[in-house]
Amino acid sequence: MVEDVAPQEYSEKGALAAHADARELVRLVQCPQCSKPFNAPVTLPCGHTACRSCLPNPVARTNISYPNTPDRLLGISCPLASCGAEHAAAECSVDVTLTKLMELIKNEVAKHLPLVADMPIHLQEILKWDGDVAMEENEKTEAKGNSRVLQGGRLVSTFVMAEMGDLRYSSEVEYKTLSDAHDDQDLNNALLERLRDAAQKELDCHVCYNMMLDPTTTSCGHTFCRRCLVRVMDHSSICPVCRRGLHIPASLQNKPSNTLLNALLNGLCPELVEARHRAVEAEEQGGDDDLNTPLFVCTLSLPTMPTFLHVFEPRYRLMMRRCVEGNRQFGMVMYNRNSAPQGDMGSTQFLEYGTLLEIVNLELLRDGRSFVETRGIGRFKIRRHGMLDGYHVARVERVEDLSLAEEGLLEQSETTVANEFAQRYQQDNPDMPLPLDVAINRFSTQELLDNCMTFIRQMRDASAPWLSARIVQVYGEPPEDPALFPYWFASVVPIAEEEKYSLLRTTRVRERLKIVYSWIRRIRGQRW
Amino acid sequence: MAALPKRIIKETERLSKEPVPGISAVPHDDNLRYFDVTIDGPAQSPYEGTLLPPFGGVFKLELFLPDDYPMTPPKVRFLTKIYHPNIDRLGRICLDVLKSNWSPALQIRTILLSIQALLGAPNPDDPLANDVAQQWKEDQNQAIATAKEWTEKFAKA
Numbered sequence: 001m002v003e004d005v006a007p008q009e010y011s012e013k014g015a016l017a018a019h020a021d022a023r024e025l026v027r028l029v030q031c032p033q034c035s036k037p038f039n040a041p042v043t044l045p046c047g048h049t050a051c052r053s054c055l056p057n058p059v060a061r062t063n064i065s066y067p068n069t070p071d072r073l074l075g076i077s078c079p080l081a082s083c084g085a086e087h088a089a090a091e092c093s094v095d096v097t098l099t100k101l102m103e104l105i106k107n108e109v110a111k112h113l114p115l116v117a118d119m120p121i122h123l124q125e126i127l128k129w130d131g132d133v134a135m136e137e138n139e140k141t142e143a144k145g146n147s148r149v150l151q152g153g154r155l156v157s158t159f160v161m162a163e164m165g166d167l168r169y170s171s172e173v174e175y176k177t178l179s180d181a182h183d184d185q186d187l188n189n190a191l192l193e194r195l196r197d198a199a200q201k202e203l204d205c206h207v208c209y210n211m212m213l214d215p216t217t218t219s220c221g222h223t224f225c226r227r228c229l230v231r232v233m234d235h236s237s238i239c240p241v242c243r244r245g246l247h248i249p250a251s252l253q254n255k256p257s258n259t260l261l262n263a264l265l266n267g268l269c270p271e272l273v274e275a276r277h278r279a280v281e282a283e284e285q286g287g288d289d290d291l292n293t294p295l296f297v298c299t300l301s302l303p304t305m306p307t308f309l310h311v312f313e314p315r316y317r318l319m320m321r322r323c324v325e326g327n328r329q330f331g332m333v334m335y336n337r338n339s340a341p342q343g344d345m346g347s348t349q350f351l352e353y354g355t356l357l358e359i360v361n362l363e364l365l366r367d368g369r370s371f372v373e374t375r376g377i378g379r380f381k382i383r384r385h386g387m388l389d390g391y392h393v394a395r396v397e398r399v400e401d402l403s404l405a406e407e408g409l410l411e412q413s414e415t416t417v418a419n420e421f422a423q424r425y426q427q428d429n430p431d432m433p434l435p436l437d438v439a440i441n442r443f444s445t446q447e448l449l450d451n452c453m454t455f456i457r458q459m460r461d462a463s464a465p466w467l468s469a470r471i472v473q474v475y476g477e478p479p480e481d482p483a484l485f486p487y488w489f490a491s492v493v494p495i496a497e498e499e500k501y502s503l504l505r506t507t508r509v510r511e512r513l514k515i516v517y518s519w520i521r522r523i524r525g526q527r528w
Numbered sequence: 529m530a531a532l533p534k535r536i537i538k539e540t541e542r543l544s545k546e547p548v549p550g551i552s553a554v555p556h557d558d559n560l561r562y563f564d565v566t567i568d569g570p571a572q573s574p575y576e577g578t579l580l581p582p583f584g585g586v587f588k589l590e591l592f593l594p595d596d597y598p599m600t601p602p603k604v605r606f607l608t609k610i611y612h613p614n615i616d617r618l619g620r621i622c623l624d625v626l627k628s629n630w631s632p633a634l635q636i637r638t639i640l641l642s643i644q645a646l647l648g649a650p651n652p653d654d655p656l657a658n659d660v661a662q663q664w665k666e667d668q669n670q671a672i673a674t675a676k677e678w679t680e681k682f683a684k685a
Contacts (some may be wrong), residue, residue: 206633207598209535232632235599240633270574315596 016267018188022154023173025192028264029105030162033079035161035169038102043095043217044076046083047256054079057090067247070098085502093221096241097261100202105195109159116152119187122176123148123161127168145171149178155188169304196268203265206241207232211269215261216252220244227280230321233368234314284322291384293356294319294330295392300497301332301355302487303376303502305475312369315390320362320370328359331380331396334501345382350392352382353399353504376487379504401483402507411445411510417443436521440514448513449482452489453521466494486512495519530558536593539636553591561597565589565604566639569650569683574675575610577683584683587633589619589643591636601630602639611671611678613652613661618678621646 016025033054058074065073070082074089125145146166150157154175161167179499205212209226214226222241224232232240241247253380266275296316301307311320323330333354334340342352357374364370380396387393401407418441422434433439443451456478460467475491490500498518507510540560543553550568555561569575569585577585594600596662604626606619614622625634625642655661664671 127679208533209538228632231599236631238631240631243631336649387595390594390599 015270018155018192019185020159026158026162028267030169032169036165041095041098041259042092044078045087045091047259048080049260091219096221097202097223101199104198108195109156112156113152116187119153120149120178121157122178124174125167126172128170152186155191211272211276215258217258218246218330234317290395291386291393294393295394295395296330296332297350300500301336301357301376302491304484305376305487305491307374309372319391324362329356332357355379407509414441430503445482445510448517452516466492482513483509486516489516553636561593563591567644570644573648574672575647575679578602584680587683598632603625609682611675613650613655613657613664616657
């Protein structure tokens with residue numbers, strides 16, 4: 001058992017240099033098991049890599065029956081010290097990207113060798129002992145290992161020594177140039193440059209065509225950016241390259257990255273890795289700063305009230321993921337079923353007023369769908385909209401109620417006018433009922449609410465099905481705040497959503513209560 | 529609109545720098561997700577052009593990359609009229625990789641090659657244009673003659 005390659009943070013260290021870091025560079029492509037350059041490398045589910053021939057033979061796993069495919073019933077116990085877990089044989093395929101990289105490296109080295117045929121260099125292996133047992137046996141922590149005289153400058157000779165099997169994975173190397181004619185630095189740099197160019201093509205993700213970011217390797221041995229793989233899994237559960245089924249969707253967030261590819265990327269081009277990180281961060285934030293509210297086009301939601309969503313469409317899976325990573329908020333808007341023009345925007349797919357929702361809880365199912373519990377936190381009107389990765393995004397403007405002072409003045413003037421009118425009307429037409437709007441306008445805001453509350457009590461006494469205990473448990477008891485009562489009422493009352501939608505546009509409490517009151521009158525009319 | 533993804537930029541570059549023989553795809557200036565495509569009918573197929581005038585055998589198509597491309601396949605349609613059992617009169621194409629067998633590892637280039645291959649290998653057992661497929665099954669020689677006739681008539685360069 002040996003230590004694995006230490007993962008590096010992308011911004012921690014600069015690129016490895018061909019001359020100074022020759023040992024480090026070669027170690028990157030050395031198998032920690034056999035110490036030779038990788039041959040048919042397998043990247044294990046734990047993210048570490050070893051040659052296929054260095055893996056122990058698969059043995060039957062005991063007490064495992066799911067998923068029940070033959071190759072999952074065989075286990076390979078991880079030879080790497082930091083892991084030690086038993087991996088399903090099905091998940092130990094040859095790493096396609098690394099295999100290509102190794103071929104490429106071997107080709108470049110072979111091409112390079114003739115150029116440096118007259119540059120002998122003496123390599124002295126310095127063994128590192130880091131186990132406790134070893135410490136007891138050897139007083140010193142360093143000991144001389146193999147020593148070789150090889151052609152080809154530091155980088156190539158170190159690689160050749162590893163190929164010969166004479167350079168242990170954990171060992172360091174001391175170099176002594178035997179020809180004083182040349183300095184091999186330039187040649188080393190040129191080789192590394194060629195390797196870097198050649199490698200870059202292999203290190204592009206097959207989905208986004210960018211350099212792999214957080215490379216994640218599937219059980220079939222194909223590697224993608226983690227976020228690309230996650231998005232692919234929103235749409236299907238097969239590998240984009242070989243179409244083999246992947247049993248990973250929901251747990252992908254916890255799947256370890258390809259440690260070795262990460263180390264290679266960070267070693268060869270840390271500045272590109274960092275640039276990719278920044279680009280992706282900007283992309284995830286939506287690119288267009290202005291259109292910063294993602295829209296879920298689905299149903300009517302109301303402020304302070306819960307909305308429960310079943311998210312299955314790929315585009316909304318992505319949107320939910322981004323929301324959860326961001327401020328957990330998104331806008332809910334209804335479909336524009338009649339293609340009615342929406343203000344300045346013309347006929348859009350959705351209605352222009354909506355409700356900002358906050359994710360309270362997200363239950364991710366195994367297959368990538370999710371159940372999302374949300375709560376309305378405010379209303380908005382859409383100002384501008386666009387698309388982002390298949391879903392709508394918008395710039396929204398909050399819709400707020402008028403100030404309490406204005407609300408008060410409105411109540412005052414409305415009730416006064418209505419009362420005066422009613423007096424005159426009743427004098428002139430003593431037997432006629434008041435016109436409906438006047439009758440409603442005479443009520444004070446509090447009276448409107450009391451009327452609504454009375455209705456709720458009556459309906460409860462009559463055991464109306466839409467006020468069953470289960471519904472009240474979800475939406476709570478009716479709020480006593482007249483500003484909020486209409487939202488609660490609209491959440492429970494069985495009338496068309498298009499009608500309830502009118503509440504979203506209101507900016508006055510009294511106006512909302514009057515809408516609710518008109519619904520109540522209608523329901524009463526239907527019942528009696 | 530969000531910025532054009534790097535992938536689309538790279539694909540477009542490669543299509544113009546390393547074009548596929550017999551296939552061209554050029555994006556519109558005002559919409560880089562919308563491509564004018566031409567595909568030459570494959571040799572030894574009824575869709576092949578002639579060596580002498582009127583040459584022909586060049587089919588025009590339109591290709592659109594939807595907003596969630598490459599997660600979803602490009603939308604492709606023949607603009608040139610074509611007599612083929614897997615292409616209907618609206619130019620819609622019945623091809624698995626354009627639908628359920630799409631994979632994000634495929635690309636514009638491979639899709640257009642698949643369409644070109646479809647011209648070389650009509651599959652009347654999985655038809656989109658039922659009348660054409662039936663003709664193909666009942667009298668293949670006649671069907672091929674009609675396909676040639678249509679190629680001459682409509683698929684001019």
